[in-house]
Amino acid sequence: MKQHIDTIPVLDAYRSDCECPLCVLHKKHEEEFVDVFLGASVMEPDRRVEVNEKGFCRRHFKMMFDAGNRLGLALMTDTYMKRTIEKLSQSAKRAAQIGEEEGKKSLIARVGRKNGDIVTVADEVAAMADKCIFCEKLDNTMERYVFTLVYLYKKESDFRDALAKSKGFCLDHYAQVLKAAPEQLSGKDLQAFIDLVTRVEMENLERVEKDLEWFTLKFDYRNKDKPWGNSQDAVERSVNKMRGGAV
Ligand SMILES: [Zn+2]
Ligand SMILES: [Zn+2]
Known part of the structure; x- marks a missing residue:
């Protein structure tokens, strides 16, 4: 793996008196990324496409919400929600079909039934809520350090x-x-x-x-x-x- 070598921040973190120098770097970049995501990224089409696909985890949504740039966050969240609704509509159709088939089954057929299909749909929906472009970027940065x-x-x-x-x-x-x-x-x-x-x-x-x-x-x-x-x-x-x- 080709890695970018960035020694100065690591050496600086080792000069600070702390329990974990990597946590110091993590904190610094996490705070910087709040500004990056709410600032220039809002206007960058490529970054917006990534945000639309992945969104943010609870922690990073909250950090950006607390940062106070409501318009930047609203613009990103709006297109992310539109894209999520689009993706979710497929899962929603399948969920409705599964429900309809289940409703038609006789009592005997329902005994010992498997809920596999609806669980698969639920897993897909859960996976949509499990991504965070902010975490991914931060994890890559920490891997480099x-x-x-x-x-x-x-x-x-x-x-x-x-x-x-x-x-x-x-x-x-x-x-x-x-x-x-x-x-x-x-x-x-x-x-x-x-x-x-x-x-x-x-x-x-x-x-x-x-x-x-x-x-x-x-x-x-x-x-x-x-x-x-x-x-x-x-x-x-x-x-x-x-x-x-x-x-
Ligand atoms: Zn640490
Ligand atoms: Zn995150």
Whole structure:
């Protein structure tokens, strides 16, 4: 796979003090894409065709709604709805036919009946609601950054040090990094990379868990006057570690 190498944002993310540098990049691009989709994309025919076919997931519809450009969102959503109604009319016809056949069946024929046909129609409709052009674009961008991260590890000893001193990743990004490593590394190099990121990940999960545990223990009146240490934001950081989302 030919990948675009964009090292500067990755190096910048590693300079910020965070629980997952890839989440920092994810957040930054997600916010930028809200502007891109509500701005120039509204006027770009190719992008509009993609939006009409796929639409957006709940999270990204909400982010764009909250951004306040109601006209841009209305224009995109209107053509997306028109296209969806067009596609749905085929499924709706089939659903009506299935219903009609079912209605004609005798009571005996209905015993032990299979609902396969209507389930297929339902699956088609569910698939229409399951796409998001925003998520696709964001996932592609993150795939490039994960590739760049492994590339930097391979080429730059300074980056290897930064990785060793980092706080690891959220679970999802840790998995993505492991999965992407064999594209560029093999043998002893791959082993060293896996060992490093895994050691960093486990050490940092344990660190955050200890912070979180202390957060809960602080609610015990016997610990009331003891210092918080690093625990005051332990809940946010734990959620970040478990499910992503930069804090
Ligand atoms: Zn992450
Ligand atoms: Zn989405």
